[in-house]
Amino acid sequence: MPQENMFNRTFHYARGHVLGGNLLTWNRGSNDVWDNWANLTEDQGWSWASIEKYYLRTSRLVAPADHHNTSGQVNPAVHGNGPVQVSLAGFPSELDARVINTSTQVGGRFRFNEDINAGDSVGFGFLQASIATDRRSSAATAYLKPVETRSNLDIIIHTQATRLIQTGYRKGTPEFKMVEISNGPKSPRFLVRAKFEVILATGVVGTPQLLQLSGIGPKKALHALGIHSIVDLADVGQRLADHPLLPNYFTVHSNATFDIVLRDQSVFGALLEQWNTTGTGLFVNSPSNTLGFLRLPPDSTIFENHTDPSSGPLSAHTEILFVQDGFAQFGDIPQPPTGNFLTLLTAVVSPASKGSIFIASADPFEKPLINPAIYSDKFDLLAMVQVMKDSQEFIQSPAWTGFVSATFGALSGVTTDEAMMNHARNFTVTVNHPVGTASMSPKNAKWGVVDSDLLKSRNVTLNP
Structure with missing residues (x-):
């Protein structure tokens, strides 16, 4: 449905009819999230202390595709022994060291977090993905495939x-x-x-x-x-919430970005063949190797007029995803025919806006009316402006010297809060993480x- 707080724009809302598909990124809720559920439902069975044993049965940590030493990049002690396989990126990006060096050197709100799945999700670190070394691991491969021949199961x-x-x-x-x-x-x-x-x-x-x-x-x-x-x-169908997602594009001084891969089918085909035959190369990764979860500054004026919608101090308000260096198309902006790019995806991960889903008719095959009501609560818009600023501050640190050239496209010249709000309204999509209905x-x-x-x-x- 047209989003009145986004200049009445509409955008695609992805739905999949697949067995066990996902975007590969593996994130569990912080301990705060589970404890908040327990408080909301008045049932301590939803607290992290009660849920932890079940979470540990869902997944296990495995080696990345390149079998590099992951010491200091993940904490094996907080992972379980379940059937879904989880690993770190198996093909390095020229962004990885820059992200980690910035977080360890700058600290503060940009602090390094060794394992975002250890209960405290705030900080910057290595993304974990549901990848069985070099192949997708999912609910289908982990739970259905091993039992699909059972006589009492029909898929x-x-x-x-x-x-x-x-x-x-x-x-x-x-x-x-x-x-x-x-x-x-x-x-x-x-x-x-x-x-x-x-x-x-x-x-x-x-x-x-x-x-x-x-x-x-x-x-x-x-x-x-x-x-x-x-x-x-x-x-039923009310309280729909989703994460607003905004691509931030920059030009870079590099010829090693994946832009050529998307422009040249022969390069794409060679990388696909490499992955199919050897389980190595760029295609073993999820879309990002590193990410950061941030809380708003404690003295932010946002809280003068808005209640904090997050679950607590271990939970983030916003996120920055460092898409493997290149132009990643989100929304309607096409990839430029030339140039090398960096894409930073900024998102609001504790949104206050609430929308709805309701059927359009009694026909089950007619698509329902989906209204995520993005930015209907101004907290989300103000939080997006803050994380846009955070992303630009992050890549201005010494680790990025000589790499980033300039902001690109509609983001160029966007410096004031009002201009950032309008930019967000014009180009935001969603992470496709709807909940709450x-x-x-x-x-x-x-x-x-x-x-x-x-x-x-x-x-x-x-x-x-």
Whole structure:
């Protein structure tokens, strides 16, 4: 939907229909995040002390593709022994040393963090990715592949759940043990009945969409679309939050950037062949080798009028991703035909803005109306301005001397806060990290979609 706080711009909102796909970056929430969930839900089962043992069962640290010595770049003691494989970058970038040297030399808000997955996520360090040395590791490779031949498991692809069907009541609460599925808008519908329970895990977009199609959501709005209301639950699809992402482009004095790779298909093909045959080279990496998470300056005037939306001192407000040196296209700005570039992605990772997702019709194959409401809370815009300044200050440190030439494109000449705000409104997209549309709440709260047991909130109106 047009974003009124971004000059009514629209942008693509990525959704994938894949088994286990991801952007490779591996970040767990800080200890603060989990403890904040526990406080919000009034259930200490969500605290880090309770969750840690489960997290350690999800993943394990493995060697990077180039098998370089990772001492001082990651802390093995905080990693577990689960099936998802996590590693550091296996192909060096000319940015790596500059980022680490800056963080260790400058310190302060730019301090070095040996392992951002050790509970305190604030600081600069090496990015960890779900890469099994040189190949993608994901929920599909880690959990589905080892058991895909089991006789009691069916993996159905090219199929969409179209509706949950109420099958009765249990202690006065509606039960939904049947799911309607289909291959497409013109394909027949099939019913699948569960013996024990249906686990609904269709993502931040699919979950509210499926609930609303099934009569679970705001009664009035569902009736307007001809959908019978079973559970009047106003928060279904509400509280959508996402991370605003802004590309910052600079020209550099270097001929070693990956710009040539994207311009010359023969170079791209050779690197792809190298990765396919030897598991080495540029393509073993995720899009970035290093990153930084920052909190706003403690004396920031932002807090004079805005409450801190972060989970606590171990959690960041903003992020800088150092995309492997080159021009990385985000949004509608095409790669220039010549030149060598540096892309710094700045993001607001503790956004205060809240949007919504609601179905456009009773047709399950019609795309829902997605409104992330970017910058609807001015805190996010002010935080983006701060991290834009932070990114430029960071690359003005001695470690970058002689490398960065100048700001590029629309960022050139943008120096005042007002100009930065307008630049952000014009060029921001999202990290595609949407959350919140089936929010947890305390068991007796009048808001939320599920309680801390991931079941229906207590205070809802049933419509038999």
